[in-house]
Amino acid sequence: MLEITRIRAERQDIVKALEKRQIGEASELVDRIIILDDDRKSTQTKNDELLAEANQLSKTIGQMMKEGRREEAESIKQRSADLKSESKSLTEKQNSIDMELQQLLYKLPNTPNSDVPAGASEENNEIVYEHGVPPQLGEDAKPHWELIKQYDIVDFDLGNKVTGAGFPFYKGKGARLQRALINFFLDEAVKRGFVEVQPPIMINEDSGYATGQLPDKDGQMYHVKEENYFLIPTAEVPITNMYRDVIVDTDKLPIKHVGFTPCFRREAGSWGAHVRGLNRLHQFDKVEIVQIQHPEKSYDTLKEMSEYVQELLQKLELPYRVLNLCAGDLGFTSAQTYDMEVFSAAQQMWLEVSSVSNFETYQANRLKLRYRGDDKKTQLLHTLNGSALALPRIIAAILENNQSPEGIKIPEILVPYTGFDTIS
RNA sequence: AGAGGAGUGGCAGAGUGGUCGAAUGCACUGGUCUUGAAAACCAGCGUGCCGCAAGGUACCGGGGGUUCGAAUCCCUCCUCCUCUGCCA
Numbered sequence: 001m002l003e004i005t006r007i008r009a010e011r012q013d014i015v016k017a018l019e020k021r022q023i024g025e026a027s028e029l030v031d032r033i034i035i036l037d038d039d040r041k042s043t044q045t046k047n048d049e050l051l052a053e054a055n056q057l058s059k060t061i062g063q064m065m066k067e068g069r070r071e072e073a074e075s076i077k078q079r080s081a082d083l084k085s086e087s088k089s090l091t092e093k094q095n096s097i098d099m100e101l102q103q104l105l106y107k108l109p110n111t112p113n114s115d116v117p118a119g120a121s122e123e124n125n126e127i128v129y130e131h132g133v134p135p136q137l138g139e140d141a142k143p144h145w146e147l148i149k150q151y152d153i154v155d156f157d158l159g160n161k162v163t164g165a166g167f168p169f170y171k172g173k174g175a176r177l178q179r180a181l182i183n184f185f186l187d188e189a190v191k192r193g194f195v196e197v198q199p200p201i202m203i204n205e206d207s208g209y210a211t212g213q214l215p216d217k218d219g220q221m222y223h224v225k226e227e228n229y230f231l232i233p234t235a236e237v238p239i240t241n242m243y244r245d246v247i248v249d250t251d252k253l254p255i256k257h258v259g260f261t262p263c264f265r266r267e268a269g270s271w272g273a274h275v276r277g278l279n280r281l282h283q284f285d286k287v288e289i290v291q292i293q294h295p296e297k298s299y300d301t302l303k304e305m306s307e308y309v310q311e312l313l314q315k316l317e318l319p320y321r322v323l324n325l326c327a328g329d330l331g332f333t334s335a336q337t338y339d340m341e342v343f344s345a346a347q348q349m350w351l352e353v354s355s356v357s358n359f360e361t362y363q364a365n366r367l368k369l370r371y372r373g374d375d376k377k378t379q380l381l382h383t384l385n386g387s388a389l390a391l392p393r394i395i396a397a398i399l400e401n402n403q404s405p406e407g408i409k410i411p412e413i414l415v416p417y418t419g420f421d422t423i424s
Numbered sequence: 425a426g427a428g429g430a431g432u433g434g435c436a437g438a439g440u441g442g443u444c445g446a447a448u449g450c451a452c453u454g455g456u457c458u459u460g461a462a463a464a465c466c467a468g469c470g471u472g473c474c475g476c477a478a479g480g481u482a483c484c485g486g487g488g489g490u491u492c493g494a495a496u497c498c499c500u501c502c503u504c505c506u507c508u509g510c511c512a
Contacts, residue, residue: 044474048481055481058493062442065492073492080492247471368472378471 001105001212001365003380004037017111020327022120029104036101043097047090054083106215110362112327113299113336119326125339126326131310132319134343135401141346144396145277147403148174151423154278154395166267166282173423177398177410178285180417181391182260185287188312189258189388194289197259199238202229207241210367212333212359222264231264235288236385243292244367247378253371254301255292258388260285278392279351285391291384292369295361298382299336302358305386306338309354312389316411318397319343321350335360342393346400351393356386399423 007014007030018026057080064073117126148154153174159167170178190196208214208230213221222231232238239257248255263286289308293301306322313320325337334357341350361380364370370378402409407424415421 041474044481048474051482052480054492059443061492065442077492084492 001362002108002111003361003365004033004101004105007033008037014111018108020112020116020118021109021330022328023109026108029108033101033104033108036097036104040094040097040101043090043094047087047094050083050087050090054080054087057083109330109332110335110359112330113358113360115324116330116336117324117326120328122326122329124326125329126324127321128324128338129310129322130319131314131321132317132343134319134345137345137400137403141400141403143277143346144344144399147399147408148277151408153177153423156277164282166280168278168281173418173420174395176418176420177395177414177423178391180414181389181394182285182287184414184417185312185388186258186260188315189287189289189308192256192308194256194258197239197242197257199232199235199242199259199261201232201238201261201264202227203232203237203241204229207237207244210244211237211240211363212366213237216332220266222266232261233265234263234286234385234387235259235261236290239288239290240292240363240367240383240385243369245369246367247370247372248292248381250294250371253292253294253381254297255290257290258287259290260287262286263390278396281392287388287391289386289388293382293384294371295379295382298358298360298384301382301384302336302338302356305356305384305388306340309340309356309386309388313340313342313353315413316394316398318394318401318411320353331355331357333357333359333362335362340389342397344393344397344400346403347396351397353393353397354387354389357384359383359385 002014011030011034015027015030018030023029057076061073061076061080064070117124119125142150145156151173153170153172155169155171156165158169159165162169186196202224205214205228208221213230213233217233221233224230238261239259242257243255262283264283266282267280289305291301291305310320310322320340320342323339323341325334325339330337337355337357339352340354340356342353343349344351360382363383364380367383369381369383371381373379398411399408402411407422410418410421410423412421
């Protein structure tokens with residue numbers, strides 16, 4: 001959520017930044033927010049004055065009662081009651097203004113950083129780096145959804161029977177490859193100073209709002225009605241929410257966490273031919289890295305996280321490219337995002353395997369995640385996160401790129417984790 | 425899941441209707457003293473909102489209510505502890 005003080009102070013810049021994202025009516029929305037905020041302030045001032053008088057009267061009444069001046073006390077009780085009821089209606093007004101203001105602020109996405117390219121859709125994403133050469137596969141190269149059947153390592157039919165579409169079983173060497181990748185990713189992150197956590201995979205409504213999944217992505221998360229819990233779409237949500245309502249000592253920064261969780265996404269209405277096999281699932285595994293950083297250092301941290309993810313891809317010997325997402329393709333809460341895409345040779349397409357983002361103060365504002373500045377005042381921190389990495393598409397790429405008539409070659413670095421070097 | 429008890433500032437812990445945003449201790453910050461440190465002593469020390477400021481206002485697990493006045497009384501929800509039950 002954008003800070004209202006910032007909206008007021010940098011009104012023109014913010015409107016411009018939001019328009020870069022192709023948000024219609026940005027200017028009207030911002031104007032409305034400022035008017036409401038004015039209203040909020042004046043209502044509070046009025047209400048505070050009423051309450052001040054009422055509090056004063058109550059004290060006087062108390063004093064009179066003590067001194068036995070009952071009649072005098074009775075005579076001003078009425079005035080106090082009037083003040084109280086007047087204040088009550090002002091409080092109600094305040095609440096309804098607050099709520100409307102809140103709703104409008106929820107509608108505003110984050111403002112893109114100045115390095116973010118303009119553009120409406122993914123065609124305008126900027127390719128900032130490419131690494132590796134896609135392997136030359138023969139005519140008979142198979143997409144991963146055929147390979148998994150051939151070697152019987154991922155079973156969608158079983159998943160359909162036991163749960164439904166998008167919930168596959170991983171079997172045998174498929175399951176072991178999956179486990180190997182999880183351990184590899186966790187170990188690498190821990191080596192780099194990320195503190196491992198195992199968070200709950202259900203979150204409450206407050207957490208959903210704090211990191212911005214709610215209300216924006218309501219309907220995309222699985223919802224447990226009885227408890228009003230949501231299955232997490234990413235470990236970002238529980239891990240970042242560890243720091244909801246926290247004031248962090250600056251010498252503890254940056255805070256670095258890594259966590260492995262399954263992730264659940266309903267992805268309503270987004271299924272099609274290009275999302276076959278492991279390309280898109282309702283449940284998938286992901287190792288996530290999260291950092292909480294001082295505002296002045298957060299872009300260095302973003303770069304560092306992006307480089308870290310690239311190292312993982314290099315170690316897995318996968319050809320990849322890095323995209324600087326354009327404003328129109330940016331996630332709702334992000335100020336800047338780098339996507340890492342792996343080239344899947346048999347499908348002849350790029351698969352997004354990681355998304356590394358700086359949210360600046362957007363999440364911190366909702367989280368009330370702050371540090372104390374040199375002037376002793378609390379200031380919002382910056383939050384960042386990234387996938388490191390999401391498993392299914394990595395598996396898809398490994399299967400497709402490393403296939404040969406002899407079977408599928410496991411990247412060398414993973415062999416100590418898998419205990420085998422070929423799937424055949 | 426049932427019965428009982430409890431939730432107060434970073435921590436411990438007082439406060440059961442009036443001047444309480446809240447005693448006290450510890451921790452922390454600054455100062456005095458000291459060659460330095462410790463100890464001792466002095467002072468400061470929650471968060472949000474409104475306000476240029478002075479100041480005002482709200483918050484004692486969350487929400488609602490009673491009252492001129494609520495940390496304190498009532499209702500409700502949540503969480504924790506104890507016992508019983510169940511269970512990886």
